[in-house]
Amino acid sequence: MNVELTDIGANLTHESFSDDRAEVIERATHAGVTRQIITGADLDSSRQAAALAGSYASRLWSTAGVHPHHAERFDSSSRTALLELLEQPQVVAVGECGLDYFRNFSAPAAQRSAFVAQLEIAMDTSKPVFLHQRDSHADFKAILDDFRGVRGVAHCFTGNLRELEDYLALGLYIGITGWVCDERRGAHLREVVPEIPKGRLMIETDAPYLLPRTLDPKPRSRRNEPRYLVQVAQAVAAIRGEPFDVLAASTTRNAIEFFGLV
DSSP states (O other), rough: OOOEEEEEOTTTTGGTTTTTTTHHHHHHHHHTTEEEEEOSHHHHHHHHHHHHHHTTTTTTEEOOOGGGGGEEEEEEEEHHHHHHHHHHEEEEEEEEEEETTTTOSHHHHHHHHHHHHHHHHHHHTTTTTEEEEESSHHHHHHHHHTTTTTTTEEOOOOHHHHHHHHHHHHTTOOOOGGGOOOOOTTTTTHHHHSSOOGGGGGEOOOOOOOOTTSSSSSSSOOOOOOGHOOOOOOOHHHHTTOOOHHHHHHHHHHHHHTTTTT
């Protein structure tokens, strides 16, 4: 079956790809993952992601942002650097940004400040935001309530139905990863994923993390790759009771329109 898939979140600047990054990209393309968005998590990785995307026109794009883990390093120079990156045509979103109270590698107050600053950047540049939230739903929702003009996607959504309803009410798109392939941690998503409107659903690997447990045979390495987006799409299609090609077409169409991929 000749289908095209779009991975909206792959961390290809991660050191685990240092030795075979080009091969990873080619394997993904061969598997039908014809578009990838490379995640920026701090200024260095955002610059690297932009450079990588610039080398693969019409196949790779990138985001530019500061993850909540690094929020304490966000300052006025960070804002200037992100604005410069977002002027590049291959840089299509602000982020990864948001709140993470699970690890609290940065103080919550610093996280909130950096998150607000990046939402302001998104408004100023008319770019969408690639959002991260863990154990911080109430504050995350409260901040987004003040930025309803910003388009966003809830990256790696693993929440419950109540959280999904809150995000949909905020106008967010929903990104589903290989978490849905995990019969242990992702079991609850079998009830949640069918409730995502077709026009708001996108898929991602979050490579090199979250290797789908449905892979058979299982690879020797635990490193996830964008080519394994096929397993995510198959799982999501099965849970929703949709043909694989229909799911592939709708999620790719949503990604192209949301990120303005050209």
